[in-house]
Amino acid sequence: xxxxxxxxSYRDDTKIFxxxxxxxxxxxxxxxxxxxxxxxxxxxxxxxxxxxxxVIGVLGLNILSGFTGQISLGHSAFLALGAYAxxxxxxxLGIPFWLSMPLAGLFSALCGLLLALPCLRLRGLYLAxxxxxxxxxxxxxxxxxxxxxxxxxxxxxxxPTVLGFPxxxxxxxxxxxxxxxxxxxxxxxxxxxxxxxxxxIAVRDNDVAAEIIGINVVRYKILAFMIxxxxxxxxxxxxxxxxxxxxxxxxxxxxxxxxxxMGLVGGIGTIAGSVLGAVFMTALPxxxxxxxxxxxxxxxxxxxxxxxxxxxxxxxxxILFLIFEPTGLFxxxxxxxKYWLAWPYxxx
Amino acid sequence: MDSANFHILMQLLLSGVIAGSVYGLIALGFVxxxxxxxxxxxxxxxxxxxxxxxxxxxxxxxxxxxxxxxVLTLVFSxxxxxxxxxxxxxxxxxxxxxxxxxxxxxxxxxxxSIVGLIWGHDTLPFxxxxxxxTFEISGMVVxxxxxxxxxxxVILFLALFAFFRYTKLGLATRATxxxxxxxxxxxxxxxxxxxxxxxxxSVVAAVGGVFLGLMGGLEPNMSFIGLKVFPAxxxxxxxxxxxxxxxxLLVGISESxxxxxxxxxxxxxxxxxxxxxxxxxxxxxxxxxxxxxxEIIRV
Numbered sequence: 145x146x147x148x149x150x151x152x153s154y155r156d157d158t159k160i161f162x163x164x165x166x167x168x169x170x171x172x173x174x175x176x177x178x179x180x181x182x183x184x185x186x187x188x189x190x191x192x193x194x195x196x197x198x199v200i201g202v203l204g205l206n207i208l209s210g211f212t213g214q215i216s217l218g219h220s221a222f223l224a225l226g227a228y229a230x231x232x233x234x235x236x237l238g239i240p241f242w243l244s245m246p247l248a249g250l251f252s253a254l255c256g257l258l259l260a261l262p263c264l265r266l267r268g269l270y271l272a273x274x275x276x277x278x279x280x281x282x283x284x285x286x287x288x289x290x291x292x293x294x295x296x297x298x299x300x301x302x303x304p305t306v307l308g309f310p311x312x313x314x315x316x317x318x319x320x321x322x323x324x325x326x327x328x329x330x331x332x333x334x335x336x337x338x339x340x341x342x343x344x345i346a347v348r349d350n351d352v353a354a355e356i357i358g359i360n361v362v363r364y365k366i367l368a369f370m371i372x373x374x375x376x377x378x379x380x381x382x383x384x385x386x387x388x389x390x391x392x393x394x395x396x397x398x399x400x401x402x403x404x405x406m407g408l409v410g411g412i413g414t415i416a417g418s419v420l421g422a423v424f425m426t427a428l429p430x431x432x433x434x435x436x437x438x439x440x441x442x443x444x445x446x447x448x449x450x451x452x453x454x455x456x457x458x459x460x461x462x463i464l465f466l467i468f469e470p471t472g473l474f475x476x477x478x479x480x481x482k483y484w485l486a487w488p489y490x491x492x
Numbered sequence: 493m494d495s496a497n498f499h500i501l502m503q504l505l506l507s508g509v510i511a512g513s514v515y516g517l518i519a520l521g522f523v524x525x526x527x528x529x530x531x532x533x534x535x536x537x538x539x540x541x542x543x544x545x546x547x548x549x550x551x552x553x554x555x556x557x558x559x560x561x562x563v564l565t566l567v568f569s570x571x572x573x574x575x576x577x578x579x580x581x582x583x584x585x586x587x588x589x590x591x592x593x594x595x596x597x598x599x600x601x602x603x604x605s606i607v608g609l610i611w612g613h614d615t616l617p618f619x620x621x622x623x624x625x626t627f628e629i630s631g632m633v634v635x636x637x638x639x640x641x642x643x644x645x646v647i648l649f650l651a652l653f654a655f656f657r658y659t660k661l662g663l664a665t666r667a668t669x670x671x672x673x674x675x676x677x678x679x680x681x682x683x684x685x686x687x688x689x690x691x692x693x694s695v696v697a698a699v700g701g702v703f704l705g706l707m708g709g710l711e712p713n714m715s716f717i718g719l720k721v722f723p724a725x726x727x728x729x730x731x732x733x734x735x736x737x738x739x740x741l742l743v744g745i746s747e748s749x750x751x752x753x754x755x756x757x758x759x760x761x762x763x764x765x766x767x768x769x770x771x772x773x774x775x776x777x778x779x780x781x782x783x784x785x786x787e788i789i790r791v
Contacts, residue, residue: 215590217597262772265779268589269532269730273722274775277768284765352789401601404594412590449609456605462598466591467583 158337177322181315189314190386191426196321197382198422200328202406203415204375207332209404210413211341212368213348215268218259218275219403221282222373224395226252226380228286228293231390234302241304241311245381252377253370255282260369264362267351279397286392298391301384311385321382328375332415335371344368348413398455405462411474420473428461429454503632504752505745510638510707512744513645517700518717519724519736520652521693526730527669528689531581532589534596536697537718538603539576543569543698544705544714545607548618558621565702566695573694574687582686600715608712618705641703648696649737656733665689669731723767726774726781743767 151157161167181189205219230248233239239247259278266274286293293299304311304320311317335341343364346354355361384390402425410421432453465472518536525533546568550561580599584592622636656662668675668685676682697718704714720743721736728739751763780786 209590213590215593262776266775269593270726270775270779270781272532272593273726274772276719276722277772280765280768281772284761288761398601401597404597408594449612452605452608454605455601456609459598459600459602459605463580463595463602466587466595466598467580470587470591 160333160337174326181318186314189318191430193314193318193321193382193386195422195426196318196325197379197386198403198406198426199325199419200321200382201376201379202403202410202418202422203328203332204372204379205403206407206413206415206418207335207344207375208368208372210407211336211348212344212365213351214263214365214368215272216275216372217272217397217400217404218279218282219372219376220395220397220399221279222252222256222376223380223383223399224282224286224392225255225373226377227384227390227395228299228380229377230381231299231301231384232292234304235299240306240308241302241381241385242306245378248381249374249377252380253374256369256373257366259373260366263369264365279400283392283395286395293392296392298389298393301388301390304385317382317386321386324378324382328378329415329419332418336415340364340367398458401455401458401462405458408462409465409472411472414472414474416477417472417474420477424473425458425461428457432457499632500752504748506632506634508745508748509741510641510744511748512741513642514700514704514740515717515720515724515744516737516740517645517648517696519721519728519740520649520733521696521700522721522725523728523730523733523736524652524689524696525693526725527733528665529577529581529686531584532593532596533693534593535576535600535603535718536693536721537715538600538607539569539572539694540697540701540704540718541607541710541712541715542572542603542701543694544618544701544710545611547698547702548611548616548705548710551621552616552618562702565698569694569698570691573690573692576694577687577690581690600718604712604715607715611710611712613712615709615711617709620706622706635707637703637706641707644699644703648699652692652696652733661688720767723771726771729781746770 149163161170180192184192201219201223204222205216208214208216226248229251230241230244233244233247234241259275263271263274287295289295304317306320309316311320336345343354343359344367346357346359347361347364347368351361380395383394387394406421406425407418408421409424410419411417433450436450436453469475471478518540521539522533522536525531525536543565547561547565550556550564551558554561556564576599580595581592584595620635620637622640624635626633626635628634656666664675664680665685665688667678667680668682672682675685701714704717708714721740724739724743725736726739727742728735728737746766747763750766754762754766774782
């Protein structure tokens with residue numbers, strides 16, 4: 145019997161589920177997630193939906209920034225584009241949600257393509273600035289294109305339907321989001337077992353070297369932008385459905401920071417990290433709320449400054465993780481796992 | 493062009509120069525940090541804002557006269573800059589660009605929320621020590637605060653220019669900017685230069701922030717003005733101090749003109765947007781900015 149997990153072929157190395165144990169634990173997790181809405185309360189369910197949306201959104205960001213190395217400060221713009229596209233397609237053209245959601249993803253991907261074109265030759269700071277400028281332009285269009293987006297007044301989202309079934313309760317939205325999260329995770333996991341995904345990683349590690357070994361850098365950068373914005377577009381349309389009302393105030397620059405924080409906290413450039421980061425960063429405001437309620441008897445002014453407390457903690461979390469734990473929660477998990485694998489002889 | 497239109501144009505140009513000199517100050521700090529430490533500082537606007545609020549706190553809450561309060565603000569900002577460099581940026585030396593950019597974004601978020609927590613989100617009026625009596629220069633209305641802004645910006649530009657050009661410490665800073673390792677081998681304390689760069693940048697930003705507060709009051713969203721440095725430095729080039737100032741002025745003037753002539757068609761926000769649209773177009777054709785140094789990348 146082998147004393148550890150040893151890989152003897154490339155097939156072994158590229159397996160999605162490395163061991164039987166992983167499969168079993170995932171099956172158990174899946175079962176828990178399926179029964180979860182029947183035990184959870186209204187609010188917990190709403191939070192779970194937010195986590196699911198965040199997982200989809202941060203997966204997109206991770207594919208672009210974590211795996212392809214292209215910094216994006218315009219992520220909330222793509223979420224906004226997806227949210228507005230699906231809402232408007234349903235409201236104005238009467239297209240049902242199950243069609244308008246992928247169409248919103250495609251529209252967002254098209255905008256990603258538009259952004260990618262001027263960004264192809266940019267790197268580092270200049271790329272960050274260009275994506276940031278893109279965010280400003282999208283935000284401006286949403287606020288000022290009154291006839292289409294109703295400006296700062298916002299839009300009420302129509303009740304979604306999937307193939308004629310109305311999705312009218314949080315439980316149904318939960319299952320919709322859950323299935324999309326699973327699909328998104330499987331796609332992302334598989335993407336990095338294919339040539340395309342490996343090309344992304346090569347572009348991240350050194351784009352000049354990647355070009356020299358025959359990778360079409362232009363093509364893969366555009367593709368990464370499009371996949372990222374497709375994910376964000378889908379996440380945005382789900383966000384619109386969950387909130388049932390959207391306005392420009394839902395898609396601020398703070399949202400971009402929140403998503404970047406999720407990526408960094410979870411572990412940049414890891415799929416599992418995206419999930420961990422999404423859970424952590426969605427739970428964080430709840431923790432802050434508890435903290436605030438505990439402190440508010442002594443410091444009553446904190447109640448009105450909730451948003452500051454929240455954004456300040458996002459900033460602090462980003463700084464602390466970057467300094468002390470650059471590999472994120474996923475790195476912590478790996479370390480813990482390694483420690484227990486050889487316990488009690490953990491000094492290998 | 494008749495005289496009324498000409499008058500409007502001149503007035504717009506003038507307000508562009510006034511706003512542009514504040515942008516130039518912030519961009520100047522940004523470039524000083526980038527040049528000597530190769531850190532892209534997304535928190536420049538927040539450091540500016542913190543300086544402005546600190547000055548407000550001294551003058552309005554503690555009734556300290558403006559001039560000593562201003563000097564105290566500069567000391568505070570210098571210490572803040574050094575602290576930030578020491579605690580947050582020094583552990584990041586050698587980390588990828590992405591992480592360094594992200595940590596300054598995190599810092600920006602943190603500082604903005606600290607200001608929001610302490611002083612709230614309402615606009616706080618900051619009474620100007622220069623009085624309210626406006627005067628006219630060939631028909632154009634100027635307030636003494638605006639005049640003081642431009643004058644102090646010019647003084648700071650000249651002082652910094654002289655510092656980098658003629659002093660030994662300035663030479664050491666330029667040497668560090670040129671190549672950190674070589675500077676280190678020549679006996680320059682790179683660590684001190686890094687601290688110095690952050691201190692200078694914060695002080696310059698605080699001056700900009702105080703004048704901005706005097707002209708338009710204080711609110712946490714004023715930190716977004718720090719983002720205007722990006723169009724400015726991309727236009728002027730990341731490495732050039734003169735370029736930063738010119739870029740800041742260009743952004744101020746183009747904004748003022750867009751606000752004056754285009755907002756009738758596109759709505760009020762076009763003023764803030766114009767610089768970013770110009771920026772995207774410039775980057776499309778010149779990926780290293782108008783005057784930026786083209787990097788040669790080796791594998």
